[in-house]
Amino acid sequence: MTKRVKLKDIAEALGISITTVSRALNNKSDINQATRRKILEMASEMDYKPNNLAISLRKNKSAQVIGVVLPIINHYFFSTVLKGIMTRAHLHNYMVLVGESLHVLQKEKQILEEFVDYGVSGILIAPCLGSNFEQNLLPIIHRRIPTVVMDRMYENYNGNFVLTNxxxxxxxxxxxxxxxxxxxxxxxxxxxxxxxxxxxxxxxxxxxxxxxxxxxxxxxxxxxxxxxxxxxxxxxxxxxxxxxxxxxxxxxxxxxxxxxxxxxxxxxxxxxxxxxxxxxxxxxxxxxxxxxxxxxxxxxxxGILMGETAYDFFHQALHSNGHLFQKTFDSNxxxxxxxxxx
Amino acid sequence: MTKRVKLKDIAEALGISITTVSRALNNKSDINQATRRKILEMASEMDYKPNNLAISLRKNKSAQVIGVVLPIINHYFFSTVLKGIMTRAHLHNYMVLVGESLHVLQKEKQILEEFVDYGVSGILIAPCLGSNFEQNLLPIIHRRIPTVVMDRMYENYNGNFVLTNxxxxxxxxxxxxxxxxxxxxxxxxxxxxxxxxxxxxxxxxxxxxxxxxxxxxxxxxxxxxxxxxxxxxxxxxxxxxxxxxxxxxxxxxxxxxxxxxxxxxxxxxxxxxxxxxxxxxxxxxxxxxxxxxxxxxxxxxxGILMGETAYDFFHQALHSNGHLFQKTFDSNxxxxxxxxxx
DNA sequence: AATATTTCCGAAAACGTTTTCGGAAATATT
DNA sequence: AATATTTCCGAAAACGTTTTCGGAAATATT
The missing domain is CATH 3.40.50.2300 (Response regulator)
Known part of the structure; x- marks a missing residue:
């Protein structure tokens, strides 16, 4: 395996500092156009791929990943919702983690915790039957992770949701x-x-x-x-x-x-x-x-529309401050x- | 938002070093049992969750994530394969990223690249119709990322696969x-x-x-x-x-x-x-x-069996050196x- | 009692980035 | 020609961990 190239390798190859290389690749100002060009050339020549882990760590924000929790994955409606989510997520360069709760409360909780520990930027969930809001979802909302509930409703829930009427x-x-x-x-x-x-x-x-x-x-x-x-x-x-x-x-x-x-x-x-x-x-x-x-x-x-809307709500929630996004689709x-x- | 607790917080709360805290939480030796107990208690009291990004970065291995590429996600067979993959992955504490190629060659390539850039530990793919091995999959195999091809075959492919007869x-x-x-x-x-x-x-x-x-x-x-x-x-x-x-x-x-x-x-x-x-x-x-x-x-x-086997092959490939895993299931x-x- | 061994802990470096701060060199302004 | 401004770059710290190395204190061995 050829070692993965990092900023340092590019810097050394060009006899410049890591800082400058970073600036060039991130389209920052404070850099000479000629230098930038050289760096970009060298980066592509060396097939540089940024290390997302390091970037996320440094920027103190998780990677572009959302977590989707569904009761059953090989189910026509749910997998169609997932499709809707994925098309929108793909457009915005977000990746999609998927978990299957199998309508088991404990499993749902575990998946949610894994997602959160992992550092997802958002959670889209179709709660399992008998899902407990306080137990499973509230801890996540308390962490201010944008969350969208899909398809079914919790009692007294007042967060983002996408439902059918x-x-x-x-x-x-x-x-x-x-x-x-x-x-x-x-x-x-x-x-x-x-x-x-x-x-x-x-x-x-x-x-x-x-x-x-x-x-x-x-x-x-x-x-x-x-x-x-x-x-x-x-x-x-x-x-x-x-x-x-x-x-x-x-x-x-x-x-x-x-x-x-x-x-x-x-x-x-x-x-x-x-x-x-x-x-x-x-x-x-x-x-x-x-x-x-x-x-x-x-x-x-x-399902497609519900999934797309759920993603869009997540995305808007991420960039707005505490505003709620709620939609109930009429079904014909x-x-x-x-x-x-x- | 309450700030996420990190090792430093636990260390300061107990007046000990970060190193010791890390040791306690990772079940390392070189630590007094009494100290360990105190640390574990404090960690759970403060609701400590490790930062996976940092761990992965430090350990120089990607997180426990695999990428699954399917032609169509809301399709009974493929979503069933995904289910099989997910049950096994969940057992081994791996998370599952999903991408949908929609039978578009270029899209499949893009998803694969995103997965690799992201640093997945493995790729499980059901190639899209007309998928090009050299163009889409070979670069990944060259990077020594364990890959399992599912359901359909490339000409002259000699890697891990799970097929139906x-x-x-x-x-x-x-x-x-x-x-x-x-x-x-x-x-x-x-x-x-x-x-x-x-x-x-x-x-x-x-x-x-x-x-x-x-x-x-x-x-x-x-x-x-x-x-x-x-x-x-x-x-x-x-x-x-x-x-x-x-x-x-x-x-x-x-x-x-x-x-x-x-x-x-x-x-x-x-x-x-x-x-x-x-x-x-x-x-x-x-x-x-x-x-x-x-x-x-x-x-x-x-589909379940195919998915489960595909995951198992990935897992074995990860821990064995270059050995190939291939299986063609008889269909009845x-x-x-x-x-x-x- | 002197020495050898074991137990337990901490300082510091490192993973690959970004960002702050400062400053040298080049250029613009008087 | 002196000064002010702008352009461009690098050193160093930081994100949250793990791991290496070394060493003090406690214990075991002579």
């Missing part, structure tokens, strides 16, 4: 089903710890009430969403139990598109025709939703085949 | 179709630049030949896979053109599961029954393949509904 999205979805003639609308929801799920559940209930439909408690099923495959399986069985009711539903609003897959599976196996026997609306416009049959009506959640319904009028 | 996977898939009575087997393949696609195409052709079926050139379609949505659309039209042939195929082997989605879509819209009119086998066992209807027969590609066929016997 889950309530309204769900409300619109259910009202769409009602307008299309469905009346017995079930909902496959999440457990309570899930703020996103809670919001969507509220939207569901309020849409029913506004349209003078009394919510049927039998129609509301709460599933554990921590693991995708298991949750789809759970959705399958939840659908089964719905159809064992004396008065089964004629439509289901699912808290995510993935959950809708479980419903599709049960319907397929039991000759329940979608949408004639059962209307379905999902949430998030996952890649699959357009390719399953019949195509799934869903509430769009723009994408009407497809799974919910056509009865 | 694409040839055999494809061969098995096509032979499975033949055994199940399909004889007019088409293949939706990739463009030539795609080594994975090329291997699978060879497997397809050889399986036909071995079973004394003359490959029909009309049955081989090559698609651009750079963008998922576009490629699915292209698959749709390729299927259309296949069915406009005088003698349309009775089965299609698709280079990926995603490409199969385009076939499903065309079949659905044109009342072509899968598998009765058209058998289908995909490749990679994407999440969707189990949830579309009928369930897709596919060749499993274990998962038989589902889309290819049942005629």
């Amino acid at each position: 889950d309530y309204k999205g769900a409300f619109d979805a259910v009202e769409h089903l009602i307008k299309n003639g469905y009346t017995k609308i079930a909902h496959l929801s999440s457990l309570d710890a899930h703020s996103v799920g809670a919001e969507r559940r509220k939207g569901y209930l309020d849409a029913l009430k506004k349209n003078e439909i009394t919510p049927n408690p039998d129609y509301l099923k709460q599933l554990d969403l921590k693991e995708e495959v298991k949750s789809i399986r759970a959705a399958y069985f939840a659908t089964e139990s719905l159809f064992k009711l004396d008065n089964p539903p004629d439509a289901i609003f699912t808290v995510t598109d993935e959950i809708a897959l479980g419903v599709y599976q049960y319907a397929q196996e039991n000759n329940i025709n979608i949408p004639n026997d059962l209307g379905i609306v999902g949430f998030s416009n996952a890649m699959i939703s357009k390719y399953i049959s019949p195509q799934l009506t869903t509430v769009e959640q723009n 319904l994408i009407v497809r085949e799974s919910s056509i009028p009865k | 694409d040839y055999k996977g494809a061969f098995d898939a096509v032979e499975h179709l033949i055994k199940n009575g399909y004889t007019k087997i088409a293949h939706l393949s990739s463009l030539d630049a795609h080594s994975v696609g090329a291997e699978r195409r060879k497997g397809y052709l050889d399986a036909l030949k071995k079973n004394e079926i003359t490959p029909n050139p009309d049955y081989l379609k090559q698609l651009d896979l750079k963008e998922e949505v576009k490629s699915i659309r292209a698959a749709y039209f390729a299927t259309e053109s296949l069915f406009k042939l005088d003698n349309p195929p009775d089965a299609i082997f698709t280079v990926t599961d995603e490409i199969a989605l385009g076939v499903y879509q065309y079949a659905q819209e044109n009342n072509i029954n899968i598998p009765n009119d058209l058998g289908i086998v995909g490749f990679s066992n994407a999440m969707i393949s189990k949830y579309i209807s009928p369930q897709l027969t596919t060749v499993e590609q274990n 066929l998962i038989v589902r509904e889309s290819s049942i016997p005629k």
Whole structure:
């Protein structure tokens, strides 16, 4: 391995001081143009690459790195958010560290601490289910590390965030089903710890009430969403139990598109025709939703935009003093085949 | 912001030297047990966190960071590989930087350079389509940075890699179709630049030949896979053109599961029954393949395992001197509904 | 009791940069 | 021609650690 060249090597090669070399490479004033040119030439000839560690240490600021914490990495929505973050970060020459909490509180905390110890300039986090604000995030905010919360909300949180209007999205979805003639609308929801799920559940209930439909408690099923495959399986069985009711539903609003897959599976196996026997609306416009049959009506959640905005908020927060950046995106319904009028 | 505590603060608080504090925290010898205890107590009381930048600089080794370069981040297989990498990296206290090349050669090069400049300890890369080994990867290998190539292969590359046996996977898939009575087997393949696609195409052709079926050139379609949505659309039209042939195929082997989605879509819209009119086998066992209807027969590609192995290879390469680590995983066929016997 | 060994600690240098301060040389101003 | 100003450069300190070297104090060995 050829030793990495440093300022000293360039300085010695040209018989000048390290200070001057540094000045030339950093486009500082106080330097003769001819000297600068010589230095730049020599630097490129020797293939000089600055040592970012030393620079960061000296400047007392971390490198251009942000940390992104996601519950699950191989998940369509989250990886799309990550994509959005990365495109913007790349533009600003920031690098992106990624951590996967797997919806485990302790792991989330550990990742955050590692990121902070490492010296990231900012944290972008989609909190895990049941994430504890005081325990996991507050210490970081106290350190004045710009932080943006994505996708889901903490109670009483007042910092930067980027959210989807889950309530309204769900409300619109259910009202769409009602307008299309469905009346017995079930909902496959999440457990309570899930703020996103809670919001969507509220939207569901309020849409029913506004349209003078009394919510049927039998129609509301709460599933554990921590693991995708298991949750789809759970959705399958939840659908089964719905159809064992004396008065089964004629439509289901699912808290995510993935959950809708479980419903599709049960319907397929039991000759329940979608949408004639059962209307379905999902949430998030996952890649699959357009390719399953019949195509799934869903509430769009723009992951790219959310990621891009999250990065931009971080970047603005870094350069503004304590100002808050908050955005709730409206989500719009994408009407497809799974919910056509009865 | 409370100033970050450093060794000096602990030293002053206890009236001892920085050297001793450092020794205590690093579990070095040459220190009195009582002193060590006092120091550890004080350190935890003052909430001391070591400055990794300084440590790395002093030790003259980069931080515990690896760089992962993927063509597309919100893609099921690649994000699953990333997951595998991350679980192993986390175990060894390595952090993971991620970059997305978007199948753009220049961008891939830029990401690699950024990673190297940044001082990563290793590079794990799934090369983009048409990636140039000499141009993009060789400079890094010359710097003796442990590198593992994942999923696809460079010509004449002789370094660490983790691959799937694409040839055999494809061969098995096509032979499975033949055994199940399909004889007019088409293949939706990739463009030539795609080594994975090329291997699978060879497997397809050889399986036909071995079973004394003359490959029909009309049955081989090559698609651009750079963008998922576009490629699915292209698959749709390729299927259309296949069915406009005088003698349309009775089965299609698709280079990926995603490409199969385009076939499903065309079949659905044109009342072509899968598998009765058209058998289908995909490749990679994407999440969707189990949830579309009928369930897709596919060749499993274990992304988690590939990612884990890639990390392990990096780790071993870091500690061994120039030894090569290479593995080609056998891929096994998962038989589902889309290819049942005629 | 003298000497040898061990235990424990600190001063200082070093990793590769940036930045402050000061000053010599060149140039501009009287 | 004397002085003021500007241009350009270098020495040294600093960022927060680790490590080398040396040595004082305590303990063990004769």
